[in-house]
Amino acid sequence: MSDGGGTAVPGTGEGAVPGARTDHVVGLLLAAGAGRRYGYPKVLAHEGRWLRTAVHALRSGGCGRVLVVLGAARAALPSGAEAVYAPRWAEGMGESLRAGLDVVAEDPDADYVVVHLVDLPDVGPDVVARTIDAATSTPSGMARAYFGATPGHPVVLGRRHWGPIAARAAGDAGAREYLRTHRAAVAAVPCGDLATGRDRDRPDEPG
Numbered sequence: 001m002s003d004g005g006g007t008a009v010p011g012t013g014e015g016a017v018p019g020a021r022t023d024h025v026v027g028l029l030l031a032a033g034a035g036r037r038y039g040y041p042k043v044l045a046h047e048g049r050w051l052r053t054a055v056h057a058l059r060s061g062g063c064g065r066v067l068v069v070l071g072a073a074r075a076a077l078p079s080g081a082e083a084v085y086a087p088r089w090a091e092g093m094g095e096s097l098r099a100g101l102d103v104v105a106e107d108p109d110a111d112y113v114v115v116h117l118v119d120l121p122d123v124g125p126d127v128v129a130r131t132i133d134a135a136t137s138t139p140s141g142m143a144r145a146y147f148g149a150t151p152g153h154p155v156v157l158g159r160r161h162w163g164p165i166a167a168r169a170a171g172d173a174g175a176r177e178y179l180r181t182h183r184a185a186v187a188a189v190p191c192g193d194l195a196t197g198r199d200r201d202r203p204d205e206p207g
Contacts, residue, residue, distance in 0.1 A: 001040075002039060004176070007093075008080055008196050008207060009203075011118065012193045021165055021198065022111055023047070023062060024064065024110060024111040024112065025057060025062055025063050025110070025112045025113075025114060025132055025156075026063060026065045026066070026107060026110070026112070026113050026114070026149060027055075027059065027061075027063030027065065027066040027114045027115045027116060027128075028045075028066075028069065028093030028097075028100040028101070028104060028111045028113050028114065028115050028116065029054050029055065029058060029066065029067065029068045029069065029081075029117070029118055029176075029191065030069050030070065030093060030096045030100065030115065030117050030118065031054075031068055031069060031070060031075070031117075032069050032071030032086045032089035032095075032096040032099075032190045033044040033071070033089070033093065033096075034069055034071075034072040034073075035070060035072070035089070035119075036064050038092035038119075038200070039162070040073075041071065041072045041073035041075075043065035043068075043072075043073055043075045043118050043201070044073055044075060044117045045116035045119070045200075048075060048076065049069075049121075050118050050200075051068070051075060051077070051078070052078050052117060053121050053178050054075070054117075054118050054121075054122075054123075055068065055077070055078045055080075055081045055124050056078070056124075056125065056188075057060070057116065057123055057124050057127070057128050057140065058114060058116055058128055058154075059067050059080065059152050059176050060128075061079075061114070061124075061125035061126070061127070061128025061129045061132065062128060062129050062132045063114055063126075063128070063132075065079065065107070065110070066079070066081045067082050067083075067103055067104065067198065068081050068082065068083055068084065069084050069085075069086050069096045069097075069099055069100045069132075070083055070084045070086070071085065071086055071087075071089025071090070071091075071096060072089060072090075076159050076202070077118075084099055084100055084103050085168070086099035086100070087099070087100070089199060091101075091127070091170075091171060092170070092172035092173070092174075093171075093172050093173075093174045094170045094173050095171035095173050096168070097166070097169045097174045097175060098117065098166045098169045100113075100115075101113065101162045101165065101166045101169075101198050102166065105162050105163070105166075107142050111141075111158065111159050112132065112135060112156055112157065112158055112159070112161065112207075113156070113157050113159075113162065114128060114131070114132060114154045114155070114156050115153060115154060115155045115157065115174075115175065116128070116153050116154040117153050117199065118206075119152060119199045119200050120129055120152070120195075120197060120198070120199055120200075121197045121200065122196055122197070122198070123145075123152075123153070123154070123195045123197060124195065126153055126194050127145055127154065127191045127194050127197075129158050130145075130189055130194070131143050131144070131154050131155075131189045131191070132156055134156070134187040134189045135156035135157075135173075135187065136156075136173065137187075137203075138187045139185075140158070140182070140185035140186065140187070141156075141157065141158020141159075141160065141181065142156065142157055142161060142162065142179075142185055142187065143155070143156045143186065143187035143188075144154075144156075144179065144187070144188060144189065145189050145191040145197060146188045146189060146191060146192070147191055147195065147196060147198070148189055148192045148195035149181075151196065152191075152197035153197070155179070157175070160196065161178070162177060165178045166197065188204050
């Protein structure tokens with residue numbers, strides 16, 4: 001697990017998934033939050049099922065490497081996933097995103113990062129693959145899944161965007177401001193036919 005200095009450690013948990021098709025794409029799963037509205041960290045929800053589902057979506061959707069950013073809770077990761085610890089996770093998702101991007105940037109083979117969230121259990125590999133395809137086909141190298149008129153996750157970002165996003169990430173903003181100011185360059189990928197893309201904030205919600 002990373003101590004904030006940029007070293008990722010492979011997970012040893014069960015649940016291996018098929019190999020990916022594109023080694024130059026890295027999946028970055030943000031799962032560091034305390035889940036205050038949920039009642040406990042969502043990375044542990046349903047005995048880790050959401051975590052396994054999200055890692056599977058990234059791996060089978062086209063990511064050759066998957067990093068899971070942890071903070072409030074430690075969790076056994078599915079085989080092949082790597083843990084990154086965000087030491088300032090309590091300050092918001094922006095700090096988790098920054099910690100993850102710092103590690104991804106050290107991978108010389110990585111050209112794209114797929115940013116995903118752990119509390120989107122109905123988002124599967126087909127959504128990830130469709131969004132990657134859009135990003136790799138657009139000059140900006142940026143794409144975002146849309147569910148109806150609502151922007152959601154995953155978000156795919158080409159390497160040239162990682163530094164500027166990490167520099168601006170703060171609190172719960174994450175990449176929001178960067179994506180807003182570059183909206184015209186972000187490919188909007190319709191995925192409402194594949195999933196709802198809705199996050200789960202209460203333990204009594206299905207998922």
